[in-house]
Amino acid sequence: MKKILVIGAGRSTSSLIQYLLFNAEQENWFVTITDQSKELAIKAANNHERAKALAFDVNNDEERNRLIDESDLVISMLPAHMHISVAKDCVKYKKHMVTASYVSKEMKMLDSEAKLAGVILMNEIGVDPGIDHLSAMRVIDNIRNDGGRLEAFETFTGGLIAPESDNNPWNYKFTWNPRNVVLAGQGTVKFIQNGKYKYIPYHKLFRRTEIIEVEGNGKFEGYANRDSLQYREIYGLKDIPTMYRGTLRKPGFCRAWDAFVQLGATDDTYVMEGSEEMTNRDFINSFLAYNITDSVELKFKHYLNIRQDDVDLYEKFEWLGIFNDTKIGLKDATPAQILQHILEQKLSLSPNDKDMIVMWHRFLYEKDNKFHEIHSSMVVKGDDQTYTAMAKTVGLPVAIATKMILNGTITTPGVHIPIEKEMYHPILNELENYGVHFVEKEVEPRFY
């Protein structure tokens, strides 16, 4: 019997654990489900005969060592910065590990030790990163094997609200960690277009967007992710002239979000004076110049260049209630924390809401002196608030990779991300059974 240790049983693990328990009998697995909250772990284990639930604090060194030593494979669904102690113990006890997070510097440094120990540390096998790697590499390898040369690769992913639950002027709800949404894009964006390096500062990011049409799903708007450059090397596209990774929203979101960026309302670097007693209106006014007569509304419009007839735009702010006299009640809070608090009143999911993950790739390539362009897209909707699109697309690739490691399909030790043919073919094929599939089509090549 193979013993799987799952660390973390929060919202994103429902589909992962469902898959593990459903296949436990056939694959001869025993699944230990742990979480800081024993309640969550018990709920996830669901009295399954091949599972047990434990309360577990990953910072408890003794407990962590013992649990990992007792397992054959560890799945860490912790926040990204908490994986490293788990990874070190996995190498020590020669246990494999799977995570959905980006490879950190510390993780990368474990590569040679992991190889020596014969241990697989598989990372970036969720949705983004994860399914993006799998699906992009499948097309990229096809093009290359067919004698094509990649000219441009663009890829966008968005965690959004499904159209049937989309009932607010932002066409957006928090389907994932709101704090990450509020802080998204801070720092400088770097990418390459037609061989030219391009840099976008944060305060321009939400005005440098691209409109994308995903067949059958309408238009979306993409803004660039922080660093697109590193994937040139990872994908074996060192000399590709255009490489761009981004995030999708519905059109109109970015122009409105930019208002908060321009105000400075997403700043997380300082605490606002008297935040506890502040109202929404005070909050907005603290970013606008003092004026003895003008209203906060007019100052806001004027400062942000919102014209009288920008009705769709202005409605978003009114609907959020940012000009209301509602008390915020957060002590010693940063602007970003206060903004998150205001947004959460309005942009949180309702009990029957369904989420949606949209992914879109564009490949421009040259073959036999002719240009070709392929678009590949995936749209996954959540079933309900448990088996969300996010939980499915993050958890299922993790679960399938786990199976492949335990049944000996994946064998190469070291720190990995899923870019090899041996991974993307079986995982993408199996994902299709769960409604996760890509639509590819060739289109007339475009040049910018």
Add this chain to the structure above:
Amino acid sequence: MKKILVIGAGRSTSSLIQYLLFNAEQENWFVTITDQSKELAIKAANNHERAKALAFDVNNDEERNRLIDESDLVISMLPAHMHISVAKDCVKYKKHMVTASYVSKEMKMLDSEAKLAGVILMNEIGVDPGIDHLSAMRVIDNIRNDGGRLEAFETFTGGLIAPESDNNPWNYKFTWNPRNVVLAGQGTVKFIQNGKYKYIPYHKLFRRTEIIEVEGNGKFEGYANRDSLQYREIYGLKDIPTMYRGTLRKPGFCRAWDAFVQLGATDDTYVMEGSEEMTNRDFINSFLAYNITDSVELKFKHYLNIRQDDVDLYEKFEWLGIFNDTKIGLKDATPAQILQHILEQKLSLSPNDKDMIVMWHRFLYEKDNKFHEIHSSMVVKGDDQTYTAMAKTVGLPVAIATKMILNGTITTPGVHIPIEKEMYHPILNELENYGVHFVEKEVEPRFY
């Protein structure tokens, strides 16, 4: 004989050392002038019989201990972050110390030790900070002693080019450390206006300026300094409704500088790919969207909202040569370093140029149910490239404070800044002999 140790003999110390040497005989001083460059120290000592010159590296612990132990008072003209080791040794050997820099956290923490040792650590006694404190506190105390209550205090200082040397479209030259000019304002600005806390993010700072007229010297433009709030407590104005500290430029500078901020060209947090081979034009283009046909000039104008008839504005950029094919030649440089390099070609001082320091205070106060407003301003021009306005206004207050400590006029030990009557009266009076004087006038009170 009193022994003075001067650490640092760079550009800003000419007037300081001139004062010390001129008064050495009468005051019975011996002045040891040190610098990393022996040449600079020798030049500054000028073979004066009461001076000697030494090469000295402040990081050499043994040498630093010995030199401080041999002195009665140490003047540190090092960059701000290098004072602290000197200050600690001064406390250890019970020697007084004078600096023109802001009090750092580490310096503040020496207060009780300095008091125990009977040592005076005098800071912020240059121009800004320095003369601003002296001149503001004189007016503030006068108003308070006269029964007035401060409603608003605004203060602006600028290191500028004198009108007779002002011959470029920016009406600006680097009269001080260019790197500090390029990075100025980064972070979030905090101030209070009419009892309302106000915050300005860096990307809006240069569009939230105020126009100020300094009598007889025309108009200037002020942008806010990073933190105006802390001076409420220091100046004994804890409940003042308006407190604003800022920096002066000539009108038009800030609107143009904002273009660099908007582009992201002042970012010092990352290295640009291929910076060595880059031209000025490539540099600017790297912040603009790729386009196969449009010129860099047009993309620049469109992105930054520069209209065809904004001639004065656009001329500034053309004159700098930012669209030229000049090679930059800096390896692994940040945007801020590249921008500084481009600006230094055009904004550096010519041999006969004179600099100018402008300071302006506004005091609004209420007395006997009537409002009053006082403006106080100082304009100092440099004599030449040695005795610059900057060197005079930074160095002379340091020198005078040194004299006052050594002759026993200032006696209270601890970490100080010059806000006491016992300091501002004699120093401001003596500064008048050197052409550093304030013009005060009462004006019709303004309310925003």
